[in-house]
Amino acid sequence: MYTIGQVAAMFNLPVSTLRYYDKEGLFPTLSRQSGIRKFGERELEALRVIECLKKSGLEIKDIKQFMSWCQEGPATYADRKALFEARKATVEAEIAKLQKTLDMLRFKCWYYDVAIQDGGEARLETMLPDRLPQDVQRMYDNAHS
Amino acid sequence: MYTIGQVAAMFNLPVSTLRYYDKEGLFPTLSRQSGIRKFGERELEALRVIECLKKSGLEIKDIKQFMSWCQEGPATYADRKALFEARKATVEAEIAKLQKTLDMLRFKCWYYDVAIQDGGEARLETMLPDRLPQDVQRMYDNAHS
DNA sequence: CCTTGACCTAAAGTCAGGTTTAGGTTATAT
């Protein structure tokens, strides 16, 4: 049995985070001795699962739900899979969006590269005085949306 | 000249958002007639830039900084480029992280696929009764970290 | 005249996942 401070050291987490997880119901089997939390193997295992699921980007409430399904056994396999499938779709969408963002950023970096190279002659400035950056960005933006 | 309601309709944005942008200093040249905001071409242009930069994931304060640099002319090209380079690096890191997350999620989906297929015979359950999901996830996790 | 609608402000609320603070209790070491 471990105290909250020992567990915090083991997992390199702030004590306050463990209290927060407990408050959110992530340690349903946690026991206490005269008010003080005693973490056993079940809680360490729970914490390992929490750390793993957090890496998948699951929210606290989904982690709680998942752990509850694990208690219920094989009958909930389909539910658990659905949770991960949903999360997978979300992450794929996020990546696709970031890729478009990255395209835009690459263009902007390229644009300023050219502008800086041309600096002495100010060719870009001469072409469309004073409004060029915005306009070119918008052109690119429209072309990609 | 347009009222805040007309601009909101044009850009399909809530009025409250335009007031918020104004409060954050994103319309430095905005004028008023007896207390009421009057949006001109400069403000519409500013809004187009804001919408574009938001798509790049820039924060409000960075957008403000960028627009201020634009006012200062070519001398700030390098600053503007540095802003986009920094954001580009951040987005690239986010994508890399999400790719690892996606790897993990694909594994979890695969795992439950197998578990569901095997459902009748409960082979996986028999192998490591009651603790398998967590253990396998951790194995995978360790293998990928 | 009076109501409706569009405008205004300042301040508080929202979301998540914690962190910090204030005030109090328990355990351990001297």
Added chain:
DNA sequence: ATATAACCTAAACCTGACTTTAGGTCAAGG
């Protein structure tokens, strides 16, 4: 016995980009 370290709770605070609320001004239409 007492000091101090580690524990406890409830509640406030944090970030960011808004949104909502409460209360007020003003112009036009019926």
